[in-house]
Amino acid sequence: MSIPHINLSDYREGDAQTKQAFVQTLGKGLEEVGFLTVGGHGLDKEVIAKTYAMFREFFALPEAVKCQYDKVAGGARGYTPFGREHAKDQKLPDLKEFWHTGQELPAGHPLRAEYPDNVWPVEIEGMEAAVTGLYRQFENCAATLLEALADYYGLPKSIFSDMITDGNSILRTIHYPPIDGGMPAGAVRAAAHEDINLITLLIESQGAGLEILTQENEWEAVHALEGDIIVDSGDMLHRLTNGVIPATTHRVVNPVEGENRSRYSMPFFVHPFSACDLTVMDHFVTEERPAKWPPITAGRFLQQRLEEIGLIKK
Ligand SMILES: O=C(O)CCC(=O)C(=O)O
Numbered sequence: 001m002s003i004p005h006i007n008l009s010d011y012r013e014g015d016a017q018t019k020q021a022f023v024q025t026l027g028k029g030l031e032e033v034g035f036l037t038v039g040g041h042g043l044d045k046e047v048i049a050k051t052y053a054m055f056r057e058f059f060a061l062p063e064a065v066k067c068q069y070d071k072v073a074g075g076a077r078g079y080t081p082f083g084r085e086h087a088k089d090q091k092l093p094d095l096k097e098f099w100h101t102g103q104e105l106p107a108g109h110p111l112r113a114e115y116p117d118n119v120w121p122v123e124i125e126g127m128e129a130a131v132t133g134l135y136r137q138f139e140n141c142a143a144t145l146l147e148a149l150a151d152y153y154g155l156p157k158s159i160f161s162d163m164i165t166d167g168n169s170i171l172r173t174i175h176y177p178p179i180d181g182g183m184p185a186g187a188v189r190a191a192a193h194e195d196i197n198l199i200t201l202l203i204e205s206q207g208a209g210l211e212i213l214t215q216e217n218e219w220e221a222v223h224a225l226e227g228d229i230i231v232d233s234g235d236m237l238h239r240l241t242n243g244v245i246p247a248t249t250h251r252v253v254n255p256v257e258g259e260n261r262s263r264y265s266m267p268f269f270v271h272p273f274s275a276c277d278l279t280v281m282d283h284f285v286t287e288e289r290p291a292k293w294p295p296i297t298a299g300r301f302l303q304q305r306l307e308e309i310g311l312i313k314k
């Protein structure tokens with residue numbers, strides 16, 4: 001099955017029929033594929049280009065400079081060097097380095113203490129303004145998609161989007177360097193995995209490599225039109241919906257010969273606030289399909305999964 005496409009302006013600005021068609025394509029697309037491409041998303045093209053350019057500059061800095069920003073809040077913020085993260089149940093590390101930006105709340109906000117401060121490389125001018133602006137645009141886009149998903153199930157409109165208000169979402173900017181002989185044999189840019197969070201919005205990189213595992217158990221390349229983003233569902237949505245929405249397995253394969261260049265990408269992992277209840281929702285529980293998982297909070301669930309992928313120690 002191919003990856004469906006939606007245009008978010010159909011939902012934001014369309015008439016009732018256009019909106020309904022959008023909701024159907026989104027809901028079915030998540031249930032059947034777990035990945036869609038999204039146009040009309042409202043993210044500012046120029047800010048995206050500027051952000052990519054800044055991170056290209058940052059990742060080109062000497063390792064010793066980048067490592068000043070390592071281990072900030074246990075890796076939740078700042079820089080994570082090449083070779084640290086590995087997919088769940090994988091021994092070999094992914095061939096990537098990345099930077100994390102998280103939620104920023106004003107002083108006095110009740111959840112302020114939950115979130116470690118972001119850090120910004122002094123070497124790159126203007127990064128804070130560009131990246132925090134982009135973070136808000138991603139949050140808006142995610143909230144709208146989650147409202148449309150609630151419509152699909154006939155649930156209260158903000159049932160999913162309320163979970164991400166002042167949530168623990170993470171913008172990850174990734175650099176996959178060119179492959180060289182010194183890298184661990186058999187390792188790949190990003191080994192097969194499912195995302196942990198509710199949904200992920202992904203600004204597709206300039207560079208091929210992303211593949212999903214289809215329900216037919218075949219790897220299929222994801223192609224987004226220039227300017228589109230990709231949305232996929234993660235483990236938290238899988239759990240809330242009692243498995244109705246899959247967390248589709250995906251990976252980033254190494255480049256073929258002749259295309260061995262750096263690859264950059266920018267996933268925005270949409271997370272609830274940590275006290276958010278991820279108990280399977282009643283809507284998805286029936287006599288034939290009892291709840292598959294016990295109650296858990298988003299914070300506890302995240303903790304478990306970060307331990308599994310080597311980002312935090314048990
Ligand atoms: O780099 C990409 O295109 C995908 C990255 C990804 O799947 C992830 O970081 O979870």
Ligand SMILES: [Fe+2]
Nearest residue numbers: 193194195250
């Ligand atoms: Fe992923």
